[in-house]
Amino acid sequence: MATSTSSGPLPPPPSLPIASNSSESKNDIQPPIPKRIDYSSADAPLPSDILGPDALHIHRHPVTKQPMINWKFLCQQRKLLEKNWNEGSYFAKDLPGHTEGIYCIQFDDHKIVSGSRDNTIKIWDLMSGRCLRTYVGHSASVLCLQYDEQQIVSGSSDTSIFVWDLETGKVLQRLKGHADSVLSLRFEKDIVVSCSKDRTVKIWKISTGEMIRTLVGHRAAVNAVQFSPESSSPSPFAGNPRVVVSASGDKTIKIWSFETGECLRTLEGHARGIACIQFEGNIIVSGSSDRSIKIWDVARGECIRTLVGHDGLVRTLQFTTRRIISGGYDETLKIWDKETGKMLANMGGRHSHRVFKLQFNDSKIVSCSQDQKVRSLIIIWDFAVGVDTTFLI
Helix, strand or coil, X not given: CCCCCCCCCCCCCCCCCCXXXXXXCCCCCCCCCCCCCCCCCCCCCCHXXXXXXXXXXXXXXXXXXXXXXXXXXXXXXXXXXXXXXXXXXXXXXXXXXCCCCEEEEEEXXXXXXXXXXXCEEEXXXXXXXXXXXXXXXXXXXXXXXXXXXXXXXXXXXXXXXXXXXXXXXXXXXXXXXXXXXXXXXXEECCEEEEEECCCEEEEEECCCCEEEEEEEXXXXXXXXXXXXXXXXXXXXXXXXXXXXXXXXXXXXXXXXXXCCCCXXXXXXXXXXXXXXXXXXXXXXXXXXXXXXXXXXXXXXXXXXXXXXXXXXXXXXEEECCXXXXXXXXXXXXXXXXCCCCCEEEEECCCCCCCEEEEEECCCEEEEEECCCCCCCEEEEEECCCCCCCCCCC
């Protein structure tokens, strides 16, 4: 979005020429992409399976010496980690690699997946920083993506949505129907919801490539979209258990029926276009080019708090029960107390250009931008300084 207007798309990169093949030869033997470890599952690894000898003594029964989880130790580690968040104690690591601006990222405990203005998607080993895969297929900037354990779904300035096999990079499906850049998307199982500079929101079925429904009502580019997962509690709108939430350069947030496409509610309050949202339960948090963050009560349709502190467009955000973290065109990340709205930390000085996307978990923030000091950067902000996070979930 151009910072001088309230209705432009986010972002407005020029189209690039079709990218060449990946720099990795198809004949190369590629390392497997690491998978998430679910410590709550029935087949979760024991401490003895993943800890070295120096650490294993912490998780042994004091009498039998059998492997166990030391809950007192974990509680101590959790408190130390929270102390680091509150005091802004972190270690930051830069991850250069893309040759152009990085617009989107997602990460888990083992890997980062990123999309860039260089038309590619890259998969990185989180610990080593090594690039494991480079996937080429889009003919213009990769503006948004999401992955699960089997596939990546990406949207591009070339107006298309690609569904990729996560491990091999094979394109499994191409979804075409938007008339302009695909600015944001979310998927769950066989459903993709996308939004575009063409002012529409579309719902797709991955397996068939069918466009199920188009939601029309915004008066400018639709910059962000989310929808209720199947497992969520019913929405506050009678007869509409699942909803789609979209945010636009027209300064509004719209809530739509997932089942019918009817616009159920429009939230107004930002003074300029809205760049990003997160929707969970009865709460929406939005960031805008008016430099503010707003917290909304969905059921009441009201803004319940406004956070002010950025010096430019708020481009990206995420919230949990405790905190909101935001990034913007002022080249900073900010950490806020969700309940009070107080700014807890102002993290600047590492990104030298607009922050496009961030994600965080219990111990890390990962952010991306188009930095000028070096090649385009992903920055890993690790708050687990001096903390054993092995069993912290």
